Amino acid sequence: MRRYYLRKYAAIFHLSFHHTCKNYKALMGLSVFLITCLTIFAYLWKVVAAKTGSVVFSPAQLLWYIAFNEWVLISTPDTEDEMEEDLRTGRLAYFLPRPLSYLGATFAGAMGTLCANLLVLGGVTFLFTWWQAGTLPFQPIGLLVAVFFGIAAGCLAVIFRMLIGVSAFWLQEVSPFFWIWEKLLFMLGGLMLPLSLYPDWMQWLAYCTPFPAILGERSALALDFNGQAIAWLSLSIVGWGVLATICLRALYRRGLRILNVEGG
Amino acid sequence: MSAAIQVENLSKVFWVRETFPGLLGAFKGLFCGNKRSFAAIKDISFKISQGERVAFIGPNGAGKSTTIKMLTGILHPTSGFIEVLGLVPWKKRTILGYQMGTVFGQRSQLWYHLPPRDTFDLLATIYDIEPQIYESRLQELIALFEIEDYVGKPVRQLSLGERMRCELVASLLHHPKILFLDEPTIGLDINAKLMIRGLLNRIAKDQGTTLFLTSHDTADIEQVCDRVIVLDQGGIITDSPLKELRRTYMKKKWVHLFTDRETLPLSLPGVTIGENARYHFACEVDLDVTSIDRVIQETLKLTTLKDVTIEDPSMEEIIRLLYKRQSDA
Numbered sequence: 001m002r003r004y005y006l007r008k009y010a011a012i013f014h015l016s017f018h019h020t021c022k023n024y025k026a027l028m029g030l031s032v033f034l035i036t037c038l039t040i041f042a043y044l045w046k047v048v049a050a051k052t053g054s055v056v057f058s059p060a061q062l063l064w065y066i067a068f069n070e071w072v073l074i075s076t077p078d079t080e081d082e083m084e085e086d087l088r089t090g091r092l093a094y095f096l097p098r099p100l101s102y103l104g105a106t107f108a109g110a111m112g113t114l115c116a117n118l119l120v121l122g123g124v125t126f127l128f129t130w131w132q133a134g135t136l137p138f139q140p141i142g143l144l145v146a147v148f149f150g151i152a153a154g155c156l157a158v159i160f161r162m163l164i165g166v167s168a169f170w171l172q173e174v175s176p177f178f179w180i181w182e183k184l185l186f187m188l189g190g191l192m193l194p195l196s197l198y199p200d201w202m203q204w205l206a207y208c209t210p211f212p213a214i215l216g217e218r219s220a221l222a223l224d225f226n227g228q229a230i231a232w233l234s235l236s237i238v239g240w241g242v243l244a245t246i247c248l249r250a251l252y253r254r255g256l257r258i259l260n261v262e263g264g
Numbered sequence: 265m266s267a268a269i270q271v272e273n274l275s276k277v278f279w280v281r282e283t284f285p286g287l288l289g290a291f292k293g294l295f296c297g298n299k300r301s302f303a304a305i306k307d308i309s310f311k312i313s314q315g316e317r318v319a320f321i322g323p324n325g326a327g328k329s330t331t332i333k334m335l336t337g338i339l340h341p342t343s344g345f346i347e348v349l350g351l352v353p354w355k356k357r358t359i360l361g362y363q364m365g366t367v368f369g370q371r372s373q374l375w376y377h378l379p380p381r382d383t384f385d386l387l388a389t390i391y392d393i394e395p396q397i398y399e400s401r402l403q404e405l406i407a408l409f410e411i412e413d414y415v416g417k418p419v420r421q422l423s424l425g426e427r428m429r430c431e432l433v434a435s436l437l438h439h440p441k442i443l444f445l446d447e448p449t450i451g452l453d454i455n456a457k458l459m460i461r462g463l464l465n466r467i468a469k470d471q472g473t474t475l476f477l478t479s480h481d482t483a484d485i486e487q488v489c490d491r492v493i494v495l496d497q498g499g500i501i502t503d504s505p506l507k508e509l510r511r512t513y514m515k516k517k518w519v520h521l522f523t524d525r526e527t528l529p530l531s532l533p534g535v536t537i538g539e540n541a542r543y544h545f546a547c548e549v550d551l552d553v554t555s556i557d558r559v560i561q562e563t564l565k566l567t568t569l570k571d572v573t574i575e576d577p578s579m580e581e582i583i584r585l586l587y588k589r590q591s592d593a
Contacts, residue, residue, distance in 0.1 A: 011389040015375060015382060022377040022418070090329070091371055097336040099361040100390055260339050261279050 008100050009108035016112025021120075030117065031124045034074050038125070041066045042132045056197060060133035061223050067129040068219035069191050072150050075117035076157045079110040083165025084174045087255075103252055106162060114154045122147065137222040145230065149218045152237045157214045159244040166248060169255030184209070190216025194223060210240040267347070268442055268474040269312040269335060274344035276305040276330055304330040306498040307344070312491075314441070317468050317475040319485040319506075322495035323587055328478050331495070332444060335476075336364065349441055362391060365440035369447035372427065373434055374419045380430040381415050384437060391438035398437070405433045409463060425456025432463060442474045443467075449484055461487040482579035494586055502586055513582040515552055518575040519559055521545040525567040532562060543570075 020027070045059035057065070083106060086092040095102050126143075130136065136143070164181055168174050185191070188202075189211035195203055206212050213236040221229060282298045283289065305327045312318050322328050333339040334346060337353030337360055346353055351360050374383045388398040406412050409429045414422055422430065428448065435443060448464070449457040465488060467473050477489060485492060485506070492509055494502040502509065518538070521528070528545040530537075534553025539546040545563070549556055556574060563569060577585075 008390050011386050015378070015386050018382070019375050019377050089371075093329075093333055093336075093338050094366055094368055094371060096338045097357060097361045097364065097366065098390060099358045099392075 005100075009104050012105050012108040013112040013115075016109040017116045018112075020113045020116035027117070027120050030074055030121060034070055034121055034124055035128055037070050037074075038063070038067055038128055038132065057194065057223055060135050061137065062194075063129055063133045064137040064222040065194055065219045066192070067125045068146060068150070068222055069189075069215045071118070071121055071125040072154050072157065072218070073185075073191070073215065075114055075121050075150075076154055076161065077110050077113040077117070079106065079158055079161045080165035080174050080178050082106070083162060084168040084172075087165075087168040088172060092259075103162070103248065106165075107158065110158045110162070111155065114158060115151065118147075118150055118154060122150065138225040142221070142225050145225075146218075146221060149221070149230075149233060149237070152234075153214045153218045156210065156237050156241050156244070159241060159248060160210060160214075163244055163248050163251065166251045166255055169251070169258055185211050185214065188212070189214055190219070194220055196220070196223075210236075210244070213237050213240050266314055267311050268314045268316070268349060269310075269476070270345070270347045271311070271331075271335075272309045272345040274305055274308050274331070274334065274346060275303065275342050276327075276334060276339065277342045278302045278304055304498055305334070305341075308495075308498075308500050309344075310493055310500065310503055312474060312476070314474055315468065315472040316491060317465075317477070317489045319477050319479065319489040319492045320495065321478065321480075321485065321492065321583065326495040327498040328495055332446070332476075332478065336360075336366070336444065362438060363440055364442045364444065365435035365438065366444045367431055367435045367446070367448050369428070369445075369450035372419075372431065374427065374430055376419050379416045379418055380411070380422075380434070383419075383430075383434055384415075387434055387437050393438055401437060401439065402433075405436055408466065409433050423456075425452050425459065428452060428456065428460055429463070432460070432467075436467065436473075439471075440473065442476060445475060445477045445479075447479050447481075448477070449479070449481055457481075457483070458487075464488050482583060486579045494583070496587060501589075509582060510576070510579075513585055514576055515550065516577060517549050517551065517556065518577075519547055519549055519556055520571075520573040520575070521547075521560075521563055521569060522571040523563065523567045523569055528563065528566060530559075530562055530566065532559065535559060 042059070042063050045062045049059045086095065086102075092102060095105070160181070161178075164174050164178050167177060171177060188206040188209050190198070190206065195206055195212055195216045198206065206216070213233065217229075217233050217236060221233070278301070279299045280302050282300055284292050308331070320328055320331070330339065334341050335348055335353060337348075337355075337357030340354045348360060349363050353360055373387075374380055375386075384402060388395075388402075393401070406415060409432060411426070411429050411433060414426055415430070419427060419430070432448075445464070449460050452460065461484060464475060464477075468475050468488075475488065477484060479485060489506060491505050492502065493500060504512070521544075523543055523545060526543055527540050530545065530547075532554055534550040536548040536550075537545070538548060547559070549559055560569070560572065
């Protein structure tokens with residue numbers, strides 16, 4: 001029974017992956033945007049290195065760091081927008097009579113989109129950054145680890161974006177909330193600079209949040225690829241993932257109760 | 265005939281948070297706010313037999329969506345009893361989900377960049393349909409809805425009418441016993457509307473599917489349904505077969521007289537003149553006050569008749585009258 005139940009979500013994942021691949025114009029748009037970002041950063045770090053003379057990390061290392069960050073950031077689908085739309089327009093009500101979980105189906109669909117984006121943008125990121133940096137950040141086996149953690153971090157980002165989406169039960173409009181989340185992710189996740197370059201108090205603050213697990217902590221493997229960092233990152237992603245999933249399920253159940261009491 | 269839907273003394277009360285006007289009011293609302301109860305559905309009862317085609321209509325805010333949400337198990341009633349196909353919807357929503365289908369004109373279930381066939385395959389997995397049963401059912405529906413030419417084309421390339429036919433196929437794949445339809449013909453052209461209505465009639469007759477239709481297009485009601493339930497302000501104001509509804513509310517008829525006189529000096533109690541110029545006299549005749557026969561006789565006393573047309577009030581007119589009577593009451 002459980003196996004059949006999982007088969008439904010696997011089918012949604014598969015169709016969503018296929019759907020995203022068919023929407024090749026959107027993928028091309030994302031690729032162009034990603035290359036634009038990376039081009040700007042590639043020149044920026046080269047200029048900074050040339051002007052300041054000595055830096056902690058080389059421009060090539062920093063470019064790989066930012067490439068890993070942007071790869072996951074741009075690949076994550078706008079799940080919160082879809083959920084907000086479902087809740088605001090009442091589409092959720094038409095989904096609920098189906099014999100499957102709304103949260104499970106939304107997650108499976110988002111993961112399908114995420115994996116398709118990661119695959120295509122991963123290729124673009126890798127080739128462009130390799131061409132610009134001229135070197136690989138670590139051994140080829142490290143790339144496989146990077147791909148694995150890219151998917152894991154993307155999955156964590158999807159769960160958190162679903163958490164923002166489910167808040168539409170109370171807030172109706174989640175875009176301001178997402179805007180705050182995104183800015184915090186940029187700052188405390190270490191989008192532009194590795195967290196190790198932050199002041200100590202800010203590093204401490206950042207590591208109290210899930211943001212480094214989504215961006216900086218994972219991309220830091222491009223700067224220092226070691227077993228301890230991998231173990232710590234795995235723990236961080238799993239821990240935050242479990243916590244976010246528990247919160248998501250609790251909020252969703254509470255939201256459904258609100259729907260029943262206050263109407264759709 | 266067994267009951268597909270049974271509703272007894274159903275009520276639903278929502279608690280609505282009241283907000284204060286203005287910016288200060290919005291700030292005040294964060295800390296204190298009143299909750300007001302609002303009765304969306306007030307003690308309604310009805311029974312729908314298997315294979316019946318029922319229109320569930322009412323003005324905006326009448327409580328149609330709330331009732332449908334309770335029938336599909338999404339909302340719990342505040343009081344009363346509901347049974348759909350012998351199951352209590354909010355307790356057995358998942359099991360019931362296998363036996364009912366939904367078609368919503370404004371919400372698509374088809375994946376936009378993929379052919380409808382892909383969505384059908386997904387739905388077959390979601391509804392646990394055995395591959396052989398699915399394949400034969402799909403072929404049957406493809407033939408019935410005549411979609412073989414575009415079942416493999418991406419949805420974005422299909423017209424609205426073609427899409428709606430595919431939506432119907434998607435909703436019927438798991439052989440639902442009840443089909444909930446919300447504005448199934450919205451946005452379609454006349455030909456597509458006619459085709460969809462014809463198909464709905466066919467599946468109801470051939471497969472015994474119970475249809476529960478909500479629409480603001482009265483032609484949907486006239487051409488598909490055999491019974492009408494009218495809801496207003498949370499209560500049922502009419503529940504009757506379509507034919508009976510027509511008989512009850514056809515107290516007025518429009519009469520068009522084409523005569524030899526340019527204008528007709530006709531004045532009778534119960535006759536309201538609509539047009540009286542260029543040899544055309546159009547009037548509304550209240551059959552409780554006078555008869556059409558009398559109008560024609562009086563006309564013949566004044567002039568000779570070239571042509572006569574008698575019009576029944578449209579379904580739209582009947583429904584407008586129903587809503588008006590309710591609001592006047």
